[in-house]
Amino acid sequence: MNWISKINGVFKVMGLSINAASLCTFFSVVILFFVILYGILQVLFKKKKIDSTTKSFYLFVGPWVFGFLMFTLGPMIYSFTMSFFDWELVTEPVFSGLNNYGKLLTDKHVAQSLKVTFIYTFVAVPLQVVLAFLLAALLNNKIRGINVFRTIFYLPNLISGVPQMVLFMWVFNPNFGLINSALKMLGIQGPGWFSDPAWSLPAVIIMSLWTVGGSMVIYLAGFQDISVSLYEQASIDGANGFKKFISITIPQMTPIIFFNMITAMIGAFQTFTQGYMVDGGIKDSVLFFAYYLYENAFKWFKMGYGCALAWVLFLIIMVFTLIVFRSSDMWVYYENEMMPAKKKKRKVGK
Numbered sequence: 001m002n003w004i005s006k007i008n009g010v011f012k013v014m015g016l017s018i019n020a021a022s023l024c025t026f027f028s029v030v031i032l033f034f035v036i037l038y039g040i041l042q043v044l045f046k047k048k049k050i051d052s053t054t055k056s057f058y059l060f061v062g063p064w065v066f067g068f069l070m071f072t073l074g075p076m077i078y079s080f081t082m083s084f085f086d087w088e089l090v091t092e093p094v095f096s097g098l099n100n101y102g103k104l105l106t107d108k109h110v111a112q113s114l115k116v117t118f119i120y121t122f123v124a125v126p127l128q129v130v131l132a133f134l135l136a137a138l139l140n141n142k143i144r145g146i147n148v149f150r151t152i153f154y155l156p157n158l159i160s161g162v163p164q165m166v167l168f169m170w171v172f173n174p175n176f177g178l179i180n181s182a183l184k185m186l187g188i189q190g191p192g193w194f195s196d197p198a199w200s201l202p203a204v205i206i207m208s209l210w211t212v213g214g215s216m217v218i219y220l221a222g223f224q225d226i227s228v229s230l231y232e233q234a235s236i237d238g239a240n241g242f243k244k245f246i247s248i249t250i251p252q253m254t255p256i257i258f259f260n261m262i263t264a265m266i267g268a269f270q271t272f273t274q275g276y277m278v279d280g281g282i283k284d285s286v287l288f289f290a291y292y293l294y295e296n297a298f299k300w301f302k303m304g305y306g307c308a309l310a311w312v313l314f315l316i317i318m319v320f321t322l323i324v325f326r327s328s329d330m331w332v333y334y335e336n337e338m339m340p341a342k343k344k345k346r347k348v349g350k
Helices: 002-013 020-044 053-084 099-104 109-140 147-160 159-172 178-185 197-211 213-225 226-235 241-269 273-277 289-299 303-330
Strands: none
Touching: 002 109, 053 303, 099 197, 109 147, 109 197, 109 213, 109 241, 109 289, 147 197, 159 178, 159 197, 159 289, 213 303, 226 241, 241 303, 273 289, 289 303
16 A cells, blocks of 8 residues: 555654554554543543542543553454455555455355354353243242252353363263263163264253353342332232233343343354364354354464454444344333333423
8 A cells, every 4th residue: 555655664764664554553542542632631621620529530430441442442443444454464464445344245154154153142042041030030939058059050150161161072972971871871862962063053052051050140139129019919919920920020020131131142142162162063063253253363364354254243243232222122121110111202291
């Protein structure tokens, strides 16, 4: 690019060398610097007097804002810029326009990874949400030793992704794994799991249900926050347990269901470890989009293409998150009010 060459010439006169990648980084840092400087000037030179509470607010939030601008927004700007370059890390970045994004349309691995990711997300997330909700409902009962069961169901969340995958590769071993051994005792021939492309993704989905304890704890806190008076009033009206669950418990829990659904969906779209541990699986059966992104960027050093993949993933997550947020007006209830979250317009009389 001519403008990069001209700027590079200026830097060479100064005894420095610059390429497209470092230039984008430089501009990102400069932009962030001026954003921070503008914020500081706005605070310092405001005409009205700043009280101690406001000063304390800026003092405490300042480091976080600085960290966000430098280590989140800055890399995002840099990544978006580099998605328009053909850059293999060890070579000079070359501007390629929309070529990286155009390549997405013809890359068969992109289609396969999107297929795997979408199937996993739209099957695993509903199962996780429902299972965690039902477990929390059962563990909300006040019986002796209930805290022990709550602890047992939560413990798997303390194990990180790689040890979990190693454990389940043994559990799903087709020859001596725990599941197939149990099925053999019942006279049933177990599937091949990770050695069979048709069963690899179902195995990962089943594995994801092992860590519903985190969502379960959040549901449990929500159950304990429901007012007892609502159930008492329902009992007076002659409602049975099932009617109370449908008419009181579920509506009161919809904000927490909404929260767990959003977090689970975002996490599912970013699934990486399971694909990494089995290298995408046989015939790319568990080639998740995040893992394919990693392969391009850090295995094959196609950084420009990897950045484009990252932004596609970001847009996918953003679109589906917005869809869920928009739909929440129809089914999420707040503050003990049996009304949807969407506010009804009222005419104000004169």
